[in-house]
Amino acid sequence: METLRHVEDAILAARAADGDERAFAVLVRRHSGYLVGFATRLLGSRADADDCVQEALIVAWRQLPDLREPARVRAWMSTIVARKATDRLRSRRPVTPIEDAEPEARGPGPDESAVASSQMEMLRRVLDDLPSAQRAVWLLREVSGYEYDEIARELGVSQTAVRGRLARARATIYERMAEWR
Numbered sequence: 803m804e805t806l807r808h809v810e811d812a813i814l815a816a817r818a819a820d821g822d823e824r825a826f827a828v829l830v831r832r833h834s835g836y837l838v839g840f841a842t843r844l845l846g847s848r849a850d851a852d853d854c855v856q857e858a859l860i861v862a863w864r865q866l867p868d869l870r871e872p873a874r875v876r877a878w879m880s881t882i883v884a885r886k887a888t889d890r891l892r893s894r895r896p897v898t899p900i901e902d903a904e905p906e907a908r909g910p911g912p913d914e915s916a917v918a919s920s921q922m923e924m925l926r927r928v929l930d931d932l933p934s935a936q937r938a939v940w941l942l943r944e945v946s947g948y949e950y951d952e953i954a955r956e957l958g959v960s961q962t963a964v965r966g967r968l969a970r971a972r973a974t975i976y977e978r979m980a981e982w983r
């Protein structure tokens with residue numbers, strides 16, 4: 803694997819698509835930290851993020867032959883992680899708290915927590931409804947903290963396209979969230 807460590811993503815992805823497990827292992831090693839961080843921000847839990855990334859990497863391995871742009875393998879894997887995280891968020895069931903003992907109040911009260919939870923659920927719904935190009939740009943900028951030039955490189959588009967997609971995504975999110983209030 804030492805010989806593959808400095809090979810470009812595009813070549814590794816192409817080799818992995820042809821069944822080269824070592825090339826895929828290098829890709830996983832190279833991008834897993836980012837993918838886990840990305841999933842953790844989406845899910846709010848490192849344990850859930852680890853599971854989500856594991857599931858996403860299994861999907862990525864199986865779907866690598868379908869990857870059209872091997873140079874964008876990181877963005878492609880990020881999209882799979884985002885989908886898996888969304889599925890995981892949708893499948894979460896509300897937990898009924900045990901009310902035997904009343905814990906000491908720390909932080910926001912039940913009302914504030916309920917509002918925040920409702921807002922997060924509404925944001926998830928709005929994000930699910932966004933076109934995938936806008937959602938990807940918004941997540942990379944607002945969740946992952948990418949700069950415009952990094953997003954442009956990651957997605958293979960111009961910075962102007964990134965700014966336009968981000969503006970449309972923000973406007974849609976603002977409009978939809980304002981309707982909720």
